[in-house]
């Protein structure tokens with residue numbers, strides 16, 4: 145892969161775009177993401193702890209902002225190194241860091257309410273409907289079922305930024321192709337993924353739906369991503385900057401989940417201190433400070449050393465990253481790999497299974513199922529009147545208005561089920577609870 149193509153600054157759906165001298169493209173990308181409605185809604189979406197009343201606990205918005213900061217630092221260091229080695233033009237480090245920061249800000253934009261358990265809840269509702277299909281479920285092509293049965297926040301995110309979020313009326317957010325590439329952690333569609341017979345980091349999940357496949361294919365060609373063929377179609381090797389976005393996310397959530405667990409009371413101060421100290425590599429500042437100050441100091445030092453370790457890992461694996469054969473994460477191939485593995489094990493054992501979180505995840509699943517069950521009949525009725533929303537009758541038009549449901553572009557069973565998923569996955573945690581009460585009358 146070549147940087148001249150990978151940093152492609154042309155915009156999706158905006159052929160007439162001209163960069164202004166005082167406003168680089170990556171600044172505009174950042175602004176479009178920050179001022180979008182799906183980004184704003186991340187403020188009330190679960191990171192780990194649903195509906196927590198302690199305001200210092202992370203939600204997806206603050207996690208995305210922090211990931212953006214770490215991504216910018218990683219991008220600046222790698223951009224500087226690429227400049228020094230003559231790989232990109234002088235000043236290109238600002239573009240690299242800006243592209244990584246924008247992709248980081250958007251990386252969770254497709255996440256549904258209630259975090260990972262929300263993803264599982266949406267998927268399980270669809271799985272239940274496909275067991276003995278009726279209505280729209282009978283009309284769905286079998287190979288596309290997995291787009292719904294394994295609801296995937298990454299693919300939903302690509303759909304939002306490249307298609308459904310309306311900037312100037314149509315065509316997604318119209319971001320630069322470099323940002324779309326850096327965003328795409330899983331450059332494969334759901335049905336092609338099933339026939340990939342290689343163990344590659346970019347095909348562990350899927351990153352776009354069939355509805356966005358033509359857009360992804362053309363963006364990948366413009367970026368010069370490496371195309372691979374599987375039995376049922378093409379997939380691609382990751383854009384090199386994906387590894388920096390992934391590292392920023394890994395650094396942030398692994399460290400901050402531990403800090404949040406201390407705030408929430410799931411882990412003791414001594415446990416958290418013991419887990420963060422090896423990553424921070426220092427405890428000289430700790431004497432006489434409050435517990436909060438000590439944890440935030442260790443967190444800050446830990447983020448700094450992890451950034452440096454990931455920068456080194458990127459440089460050491462540069463040839464493999466550029467040829468598309470690197471299939472690990474930067475954290476896993478860095479000197480901090482074992483320390484981060486310890487954080488992950490601790491989170492899995494002591495945070496993800498905590499009583500409060502588990503109970504709220506059970507409620508979250510039921511609440512999401514109630515919303516899906518309450519909203520779906522609108523789409524079935526729409527199919528019966530030839531997909532013409534003006535012809536909906538009885539209670540349905542009233543429900544559409546109450547929900548603020550957008551039915552433009554719904555023309556068949558596939559687009560109907562995606563529209564339902566757009567609506568449900570776009571809701572915030574609080575709004576889901578409110579809508580569940582409204583549609584089920586409880």
Ligand SMILES: Nc1ccn([C@H]2C[C@H](O)[C@@H](COP(=O)(O)OP(=O)(O)OP(=O)(O)O)O2)c(=O)n1
Pocket residue numbers: 191192193259260261298329349393397401496
């Ligand atoms: N049972 C679980 C599993 C994970 N998490 C939280 C921990 C992290 O804060 C966050 C990690 O999820 P991401 O979506 O950020 O990232 P992944 O790397 O897990 O997935 P992906 O590859 O889809 O980005 O979810 C959780 O609360 N409960």
